[in-house]
Amino acid sequence: MSTSPASVNNNGSLADLEEWDEFLEGRYKEGKTQEEFRVYDATATPGVAEFYRLNHEHQTLDYVLDKERTYFSLQKGQKTVWEAAEFLNTLVDDSDPDTDLTQIEHLLQTSEAIRRDGHPRWMVLTGFIHDLGKCLCLYGEPQWGVVGDTFPVGCAWSPDIVFPEYFANNPDRHRPELQTRYGIYEPNCGLESLHMSFGHDGYIAEVMKPYLRDEALYMLRFHSFYPWHRHGAYDHLCNDKDRSMLEWVLKFNQYDLYSKGHSKPNMKELKPYYDDLFAEFLPATLAW
Numbered sequence: 001m002s003t004s005p006a007s008v009n010n011n012g013s014l015a016d017l018e019e020w021d022e023f024l025e026g027r028y029k030e031g032k033t034q035e036e037f038r039v040y041d042a043t044a045t046p047g048v049a050e051f052y053r054l055n056h057e058h059q060t061l062d063y064v065l066d067k068e069r070t071y072f073s074l075q076k077g078q079k080t081v082w083e084a085a086e087f088l089n090t091l092v093d094d095s096d097p098d099t100d101l102t103q104i105e106h107l108l109q110t111s112e113a114i115r116r117d118g119h120p121r122w123m124v125l126t127g128f129i130h131d132l133g134k135c136l137c138l139y140g141e142p143q144w145g146v147v148g149d150t151f152p153v154g155c156a157w158s159p160d161i162v163f164p165e166y167f168a169n170n171p172d173r174h175r176p177e178l179q180t181r182y183g184i185y186e187p188n189c190g191l192e193s194l195h196m197s198f199g200h201d202g203y204i205a206e207v208m209k210p211y212l213r214d215e216a217l218y219m220l221r222f223h224s225f226y227p228w229h230r231h232g233a234y235d236h237l238c239n240d241k242d243r244s245m246l247e248w249v250l251k252f253n254q255y256d257l258y259s260k261g262h263s264k265p266n267m268k269e270l271k272p273y274y275d276d277l278f279a280e281f282l283p284a285t286l287a288w
């Protein structure tokens with residue numbers, strides 16, 4: 001195990017984060033039917049089930065509002081994109097370097113797959129930065145508060161959220177005003193005005209908000225919002241903008257899930273391309 005202070009008690013070792021990614025990959029394998037999704041129960045994947053038990057129990061409206069106050073004001077200091085990626089890489093330490101990907105390698109595989117398919121440069125950039133918010137683990141946030149499917153808080157939970165039974169222990173269950181279809185929101189108010197369960201998606205979107213186009217920000221903010229982009233849930237809270245952005249989020253999701261297995265990216269060779277790419281869209285340093 002790593003001895004760096006950041007990863008001793010972050011509760012989010014590489015093994016855990018990878019287990020999460022593999023779960024997603026399996027769950028959303030192309031061609032799977034709705035029925036097949038259901039095989040992911042507590043007996044089949046106990047680690048994942050425990051992760052969601054904690055996530056669904058603790059992601060209350062008040063928890064989310066508190067985390068938004070802490071992190072969305074971007075008081076964690078200035079970093080370049082490379083510095084943020086290197087920082088994230090410290091999360092990973094004890095794995096076999098030949099078989100496991102570092103966090104930077106996952107980012108590069110995602111962005112390189114997007115680049116190979118000839119997508120616009122802003123989307124390649126989005127591929128590279130999409131998981132940088134996982135540095136929340138290094139700020140001491142528990143794994144269940146950093147990764148995993150996201151969902152709106154402050155209104156009724158959709159049955160399309162994975163392991164919905166674990167919401168039984170969420171204290172918001174006892175706040176009837178948060179248990180209605182719309183809860184604290186207006187019909188078709190738009191996804192951007194929702195408070196989403198807290199995690200790496202919302203955080204990286206806030207960091208990048210001043211610099212990137214809406215399509216990119218939707219990919220960042222909602223890439224783990226599977227109940228919406230894969231199951232069509234929460235349409236009653238969506239506006240036309242959300243519906244037009246959906247295709248981009250789905251396009252992006254393919255690369256996030258299925259770009260693994262390509263050869264290990266060569267950092268040295270790729271660096272000049274990414275230096276130019278970052279300089280085209282972003283200032284030298286960003287507030288985190």
Ligand SMILES: [Fe+2]
Nearest residue numbers: 130131223224
């Ligand atoms: Fe992610």
Ligand SMILES: [Fe+2]
Nearest residue numbers: 106130131256
């Ligand atoms: Fe990812």
